[in-house]
Amino acid sequence: MKLVIGNKNYSSWSMRPWVAMRHFGIAFDEVRLRLDFTRGSAFYRELARFTSAGQVPVLVDDDGFAVWDTLAIVETLAERFPQHALWPADAKARARARSVCAEMHAGFAALRDACPQNIEARLPAVGARVLAEQPAVRADLGRIVAMWRDALAASFICSTAHCWRACGLPCTPAGANASNWRS
Numbered sequence: 001m002k003l004v005i006g007n008k009n010y011s012s013w014s015m016r017p018w019v020a021m022r023h024f025g026i027a028f029d030e031v032r033l034r035l036d037f038t039r040g041s042a043f044y045r046e047l048a049r050f051t052s053a054g055q056v057p058v059l060v061d062d063d064g065f066a067v068w069d070t071l072a073i074v075e076t077l078a079e080r081f082p083q084h085a086l087w088p089a090d091a092k093a094r095a096r097a098r099s100v101c102a103e104m105h106a107g108f109a110a111l112r113d114a115c116p117q118n119i120e121a122r123l124p125a126v127g128a129r130v131l132a133e134q135p136a137v138r139a140d141l142g143r144i145v146a147m148w149r150d151a152l153a154a155s156f157i158c159s160t161a162h163c164w165r166a167c168g169l170p171c172t173p174a175g176a177n178a179s180n181w182r183s
């Protein structure tokens with residue numbers, strides 16, 4: 001089984017299933033493609049060998065069967081590896097975890113635009129300016145911290161993995177641990 005990903009430093013989407021799989025000790029070969037969103041780039045050409053979806057991450061079976069999109073990948077892993085508690089056993093906790101993942105997946109546009117993931121960079125002045133000048137980012141951040149607190153309290157890895165995007169900001173416990181995950 002392969003996980004096709006982009007640059008770990010930039011591709012928060014790639015790191016979602018990567019973090020979950022590493023956390024649970026699910027074996028996979030990592031295929032790393034250098035992100036290049038130029039039309040016809042090597043990134044898109046290489047990616048097309050695995051999927052027509054045109055985006056990473058992609059989970060690829062040995063027979064070439066591909067599952068794309070982070071939520072679909074995590075659901076597939078949960079089905080295939082029931083011995084690992086990818087989703088909580090308790091039905092309400094599971095529903096909560098799915099809500100958190102879905103919200104993370106679909107929302108936080110202001111935060112995404114203003115603070116794309118860059119784990120290596122240290123940009124406190126930029127972060128401070130963005131927070132001061134952009135109320136929509138402040139609102140996203142407030143929501144993400146509240147949501148994350150819930151997720152950590154319930155200690156389910158899927159939500160945590162899906163909240164990776166926030167790690168670029170110096171406001172969450174996981175932000176401090178981002179470089180550990182990366183290494």
Ligand SMILES: N[C@@H](CCC(=O)N[C@@H](CS)C(=O)NCC(=O)O)C(=O)O
Pocket residue numbers: 006010011012013014037054055056057068069070071
């Ligand atoms: N909905 C997708 C989003 C993935 C995504 O946006 N991946 C970016 C890399 S971080 C990508 O491959 N972008 C290429 C493109 O959109 O053309 C998922 O959850 O897997």
